[in-house]
Amino acid sequence: MSDLLPPVPAIDTPIAFVDLETTGGSVAEHRITEIGVVQIGPSGVSRWSTLVNPQQHIPPFIQSLTGITDAMVRDAPTFASLAADLLDRLEGSLFVAHNASFDRGFLRGEFQRAGLAFNPDVLCTVKLSRALWPNEKRHGLDALIERHALEPLARHRALADADLLWQFWRRLHAAWPLDVLRGHIDRTVRRYRIAGDITEDMLDSAPAGHGVYAFFDEADLPLYVARSVRLRQRVRAHLTGERRSARELRIAEQVRRVQWLATGGEIGALLTEAQWVGTLRPAHNRQPRSVRGEPNDAPWPFESAIVFEEQEVDAASRVFHVVDRWCYLGAAPWLEAARSLAVERAPVFEPATFRILQTHLARGLRVMPLESAVLPAETVAAGLA
Incomplete structure (x- = not known):
């Protein structure tokens, strides 16, 4: 399929079709061995690829699958040495990959180790294929080759597989009306730069x-x-x-x-x-309205400020909430900091705090007098006076 045939532009931004080969499937444990990029932009189509020294052994199964051996990458650049140039190459382009979370995750991890942030907008061609052909069961790269008559130059080599995605992209433009294709792409793109x-x-x-x-x-x-x-x-x-x-x-x-x-x-x-x-007073929130019969003030049933504790089920840290005279003074991660909240702010009656706390006190919320609270605390069941 000739690159001289201009693609119909389903999107207005440059595109980078990307594929990686790695030493395994774990971002934390494994490393990249090859990067292939086919870029589409105003100046046309460009291709770029490089082997990468993963600084670790390539398992025999991976060597057999990709044909990339330890000897081939021994003198290749490390990712850290090419990270800045690669980031410049990819910056500003829509990142397109097959099973994109894999490729994006590996690159993001490598860029992080090099001290760089990598947050491109991402389009996964697996998800796009599923959206466009929901009745098909298989959406792997081999299935796309068969279904759309793509022409592989090789398999499991980075640049050759990235080129297959470029071929698939052109097939999409021939198979679908432009407005339909753009709609599916917009819904499928995951925007990491929010x-x-x-x-x-x-x-x-x-x-x-x-x-x-x-x-x-x-x-x-x-x-x-x-x-x-x-x-x-x-x-x-x-x-x-x-x-x-x-x-x-x-x-x-x-x-x-x-x-x-x-x-x-x-x-x-x-x-x-x-x-x-x-x-x-945010623009898209309804502002609270006064409830008929609700007091503008109400007797405080405690002698002083109170504190109650909340903690996520799986979290080790605690949060202590301080309320005084139906005014929520804030929260702190420990009691001494909670006590300082009562000193820093004078309480002003808050109708919403009155309603919320009334409801939960009636349900058995257990509170402590802030002044005498200690850890471990013996909480007292608070009732309304």
């Missing part, structure tokens, strides 16, 4: 359990606040997920910064969410 300074690496650092998050726009104005029992998963789904509502899409398009806070449990998440919504 927006602003938000990257997949950043999302990986978000708390896995209960917490509250806030989105901010380009002017750093608050857009949206919410809580979740699986904060990291929820934020990622909101910003990168395929199944999003029209409202979520509108919000995600404006997000440039995200802020989050681990709360240790449900009650802390409820209290923090209510406080952030009331303080930040």
Whole structure:
């Protein structure tokens, strides 16, 4: 299939079809032995490949499969020595690979070891093939070769397999209307460079359990606040997920910064969410309305501030929440820091805190007087006076 035939542009950005050969399947334990890249851009088609010294033995099975031996890579460059040039080559291109999580994961790991961040938008041709031909059972590269009459120059060599993806890409343009193809590509692309300074690496650092998050726009104005029992998963789904509502899409398009806070449990998440919504007044949240008959103040049934503890089931760390006179003063990872919260902030009656705490005290929430709280603490069952 001639490269002189221009492809119909299903997307407007440059494309890098990428394939790797490695010493095995574990990103942590194994290393890259060969990289092949076919790049498509305004200037046409270019091909680039290199063997890579993995600085470890290539298992006999892998040598037999790929034909790449220890002797072949002994004098090849290490990944660290070519990392900067490779990053420049791939930067700004849509990263297309077959079983893309494998290739992207290995490159991301190697770039991290070289001190570089690698967060391209990724299109997996396995997922794209499944989306376009859902009734077909097989979507491996050998199945695509057979189904679409692709012409392999070799198998299990990086540049030859990357070239097969380029051939597959052109077959797609011949087989599908452009608007249909673009729609499937848009839904299949996973965007790791989310927006602003938000990257997949950043999302990986978000708390896995209960917490509250806030989105901010380009002017750093608050857009949206919410809580979740699986904060990291929820934020990622909101910003990168395929199944999003029209409202979520509108919000995600404006997000440039995200802020989050681990709360240790449900009650802390409820209290923090209510406080952030009331303080930040985000554009896409409904502002709390006063409830008929609800007091603007209410007697505090304790002698002083109280503290209660929440902890994720699988987490070693604790979170201590402090409330005084129906005002949520915040959370801290240890009691001494929790006590300082009561000194730093004067309590002001919060209707939302009143409602949330009333409900959970009635359900048996166990609290301690903040002043006398010790570890291990003997908690007291708090009842409403």
